[in-house]
Amino acid sequence: MMAVGVFLMLMAGGVTISTTSQAFVTCGTVGLFLLLKGRKGRGVTCFLMMLSLLVSLRYMVWRLTTTLELHSPLQAALSLLLVAAELYALLTLCLSYFQMSWPLDRKPLPLPADTTDWPVVDVYVPSYNEELSLVRSTVLGALAIDWPADKLNVYILDDGRRKSFHAFAMEAGAGYIIRDQNNHAKAGNLNHALRVTEGEYVVIFDCDHIPTRGFLKKTIGWMMADPKLALLQTPHHFYSPDPFQRNLATGQNVPPEGNMFYGLVQDGNDFWDATFFCGSCAAIRRSAVLGIGGFATETVTEDAHTALKMQREGWHTAYLRQPLAAGLSTERLMLHIGQRVRWARGMLQIMRLDNPLLGSGLRWQQRLCYLSAMSHFLFAIPRLVFLASPLAFLFLGQNIIAASPFAILVYAFPHVFHSIGTLSRVEGRWRYSFWSEIYETTLALFLVRVTIMTLLNPRKGEFNVTDKGGLLQSEYFDLNAVYPNVILAVILALALVRGIGGMMWEYHDRLALQSFALNTLWVAVSLIIVLASIAVGRETRQIRHKPRVRATLPITLIDEHGQHYHAHTSDISLGGIAARLSTEHALPTQTRVTMLYHNEKDGIDVRIPAVILFSKPGQLHLQWSVDDLDVERQIVEFMFGRNDAWSNWGDFQPDRPVRSFLMVLRSIGGLFRRGQRLFRWQAPQEAPLAESEHVEEEKLEKKSLVLKPVRRSARHGATASLIVLLGLPAAIAPSLAQAPSRATPVATEQGATPVEPPPVNAPPPPSLPQPPGT
Numbered sequence: 001m002m003a004v005g006v007f008l009m010l011m012a013g014g015v016t017i018s019t020t021s022q023a024f025v026t027c028g029t030v031g032l033f034l035l036l037k038g039r040k041g042r043g044v045t046c047f048l049m050m051l052s053l054l055v056s057l058r059y060m061v062w063r064l065t066t067t068l069e070l071h072s073p074l075q076a077a078l079s080l081l082l083v084a085a086e087l088y089a090l091l092t093l094c095l096s097y098f099q100m101s102w103p104l105d106r107k108p109l110p111l112p113a114d115t116t117d118w119p120v121v122d123v124y125v126p127s128y129n130e131e132l133s134l135v136r137s138t139v140l141g142a143l144a145i146d147w148p149a150d151k152l153n154v155y156i157l158d159d160g161r162r163k164s165f166h167a168f169a170m171e172a173g174a175g176y177i178i179r180d181q182n183n184h185a186k187a188g189n190l191n192h193a194l195r196v197t198e199g200e201y202v203v204i205f206d207c208d209h210i211p212t213r214g215f216l217k218k219t220i221g222w223m224m225a226d227p228k229l230a231l232l233q234t235p236h237h238f239y240s241p242d243p244f245q246r247n248l249a250t251g252q253n254v255p256p257e258g259n260m261f262y263g264l265v266q267d268g269n270d271f272w273d274a275t276f277f278c279g280s281c282a283a284i285r286r287s288a289v290l291g292i293g294g295f296a297t298e299t300v301t302e303d304a305h306t307a308l309k310m311q312r313e314g315w316h317t318a319y320l321r322q323p324l325a326a327g328l329s330t331e332r333l334m335l336h337i338g339q340r341v342r343w344a345r346g347m348l349q350i351m352r353l354d355n356p357l358l359g360s361g362l363r364w365q366q367r368l369c370y371l372s373a374m375s376h377f378l379f380a381i382p383r384l385v386f387l388a389s390p391l392a393f394l395f396l397g398q399n400i401i402a403a404s405p406f407a408i409l410v411y412a413f414p415h416v417f418h419s420i421g422t423l424s425r426v427e428g429r430w431r432y433s434f435w436s437e438i439y440e441t442t443l444a445l446f447l448v449r450v451t452i453m454t455l456l457n458p459r460k461g462e463f464n465v466t467d468k469g470g471l472l473q474s475e476y477f478d479l480n481a482v483y484p485n486v487i488l489a490v491i492l493a494l495a496l497v498r499g500i501g502g503m504m505w506e507y508h509d510r511l512a513l514q515s516f517a518l519n520t521l522w523v524a525v526s527l528i529i530v531l532a533s534i535a536v537g538r539e540t541r542q543i544r545h546k547p548r549v550r551a552t553l554p555i556t557l558i559d560e561h562g563q564h565y566h567a568h569t570s571d572i573s574l575g576g577i578a579a580r581l582s583t584e585h586a587l588p589t590q591t592r593v594t595m596l597y598h599n600e601k602d603g604i605d606v607r608i609p610a611v612i613l614f615s616k617p618g619q620l621h622l623q624w625s626v627d628d629l630d631v632e633r634q635i636v637e638f639m640f641g642r643n644d645a646w647s648n649w650g651d652f653q654p655d656r657p658v659r660s661f662l663m664v665l666r667s668i669g670g671l672f673r674r675g676q677r678l679f680r681w682q683a684p685q686e687a688p689l690a691e692s693e694h695v696e697e698e699k700l701e702k703k704s705l706v707l708k709p710v711r712r713s714a715r716h717g718a719t720a721s722l723i724v725l726l727g728l729p730a731a732i733a734p735s736l737a738q739a740p741s742r743a744t745p746v747a748t749e750q751g752a753t754p755v756e757p758p759p760v761n762a763p764p765p766p767s768l769p770q771p772p773g774t
Contacts, residue, residue: 240331
């Protein structure tokens with residue numbers, strides 16, 4: 001049926017008719033869309049996708065057969081460049097429709113009732129140069145995952161070899177692994193950990209991704225049910241705003257930039273058994289990774305490349321569209337650009353070094369999903385072509401679309417209308433109309449060089465860690481991040497003036513006036529998109545080290561006199577909460593209280609000491625009093641442990657293109673709001689760090705070290721273990737010398753036999769080939 005539909009669409013798309021007849025076709029297709037757009041159902045959506053492609057195909061056939069004039073080398077080059085960009089856009093539209101045509105919406109699969117049948121899981125938290133304050137919460141959240149204590153091992157993979165991380169692992173009861181070399185960055189770190197741990201499954205969390213307590217219960221069921229399932233990926237949800245949300249005037253009302261991929265694209269990939277590994281928040285079958293020689297090291301996107309290799313070997317991958325962990329977004333636009341540059345380089349490296357369209361092992365549906373992912377990162381040059389094409393007529397007098405404005409209207413308008421309208425229906429609450437253009441324009445001029453260089457030399461480029469957790473004392477305009485677009489905006493503004501002047505004084509006939517009007521409108525739309533991308537560079541002040549999250553949770557406060565007050569939180573953070581009391585009573589500031597929260601469903605019961613910082617009748621702000629690690633653990637569990645903590649991640653209004661365009665216009669207004677300094681080439685000084693944070697980090701010896709985790713049942717005795725491993729005077733060592741138990745941390749050199757035996761029901765891991773240079 002699909003083949004027949006595609007054949008009929010190609011036949012209808014290639015029919016040549018008069019411009020007047022095409023006008024009637026345009027009215028008919030637009031009317032059909034308006035008739036169907038309010039109807040629900042996946043079948044209607046797929047029909048509208050096919051209608052959109054039919055209209056777009058008719059447009060491209062018309063462009064290729066009627067509108068090309070190649071009278072001079074300059075006109076030929078400009079005309080063919082625009083047509084190539086349009087063909088690229090049509091290809092990506094087809095692939096996007098294919099990926100998003102039928103999201104699978106997989107649900108969690110229950111685990112066996114008998115917990116003795118549950119597998120052993122190793123949780124990896126890799127780190128290189130991140131602050132310990134960032135990693136602590138992730139490790140504590142992972143240690144609190146609801147899973148049998150003897151079947152859960154949490155490891156810090158510290159490529160920075162920092163003594164403070166080692167000490168924290170000892171205190172918290174987590175495992176600690178370092179290696180003697182840092183080759184292959186994150187992928188090498190993970191591969192080393194695979195060789196020295198034994199769990200049947202591996203779960204990876206980036207060091208700022210804090211899991212909910214139910215992460216394993218919602219993911220491992222699928223892994224146990226399907227012995228050929230290599231990977232179950234979950235969304236990367238961020239509880240802090242990304243630069244677009246934070247810096248643009250309407251950003252908080254727009255879905256985060258990553259929501260479309262994790263809310264729609266990955267779910268569509270799952271239908272075609274083409275889910276990508278995203279580097280974090282995923283459960284992985286150890287034998288599947290070992291079977292391909294470990295995590296891929298040939299590209300800087302080791303995650304997607306690893307999934308590709310496993311799929312080539314016949315392994316399945318899956319996606320669960322439920323956020324079960326949350327992390328920090330990139331704080332600044334420049335950091336966001338750097339991260340996306342790495343992603344683009346990595347996907348283009350895969351295209352050149354291990355192209356999914358070639359080789360064996362993949363089905364055609366999987367190849368198309370990978371083609372969509374790879375081709376997306378080629379957008380930089382086509383995006384610039386679309387933005388700058390009207391300059392050919394306004395500055396150079398070159399008409400690169402040889403057609404009357406009426407013909408352009410009846411062919412181009414339905415193409416644009418159906419693309420915007422259908423994508424708006426498909427993407428809905430995950431991505432708003434016109435915002436993809438802003439995201440791409442922000443990156444385009446930085447990616448042009450990367451695109452060309454990676455295609456020419458795919459082995460060039462290194463993995464880089466994205467900085468998280470930064471602070472900013474004052475607002476500033478980051479010209480480093482937007483100066484290419486500022487230059488482009490000036491050129492487009494001059495072209496706009498040129499077009500208006502041409503319409504008023506230079507046209508000689510009606511056709512010339514229409515050409516000036518069409519190109520002037522085009523350059524105005526381009527200028528709006530570029531100005532919106534520039535507005536993202538207006539970095540807002542960031543002095544809150546611990547982002548707040550809106551949440552309404554029932555709590556009880558107990559003051560120093562034992563008086564109980566019932567309240568509900570309005571926002572929570574790792575630093576404190578804001579709450580609304582059930583009465584109009586005002587508690588004195590600086591009063592010490594204890595906050596109680598009980599969640600039987602998720603197994604959370606916490607008592608957290610706090611101090612009242614602000615109070616007025618019915619409202620108060622609390623600051624946590626963190627006296628020890630147990631209090632810190634309870635805070636993490638309270639904020640991140642709830643299984644429904646991030647269930648509202650997609651709670652945005654459905655997209656409406658007109659409203660979305662007005663939001664873009666309002667965001668441009670942020671360029672002109674008053675600030676301390678509008679233009680600044682360098683970022684202002686960051687908010688001052690605590691004095692202790694200025695101390696240079698002490699490093700461990702450069703060698704392989706494996707510290708086994710402490711079982712939860714034995715953590716009350718972890719202090720003694722800490723003293724033993726940090727070293728007591730020889731005089732008292734004999735009194736503490738005992739045979740190591742399963743609960744005792746034991747440091748082992750790489751290659752030595754671990755003191756702690758693997759669980760009885762865990763299969764011995766296959767050997768992993770030693771990567772080059774190790």
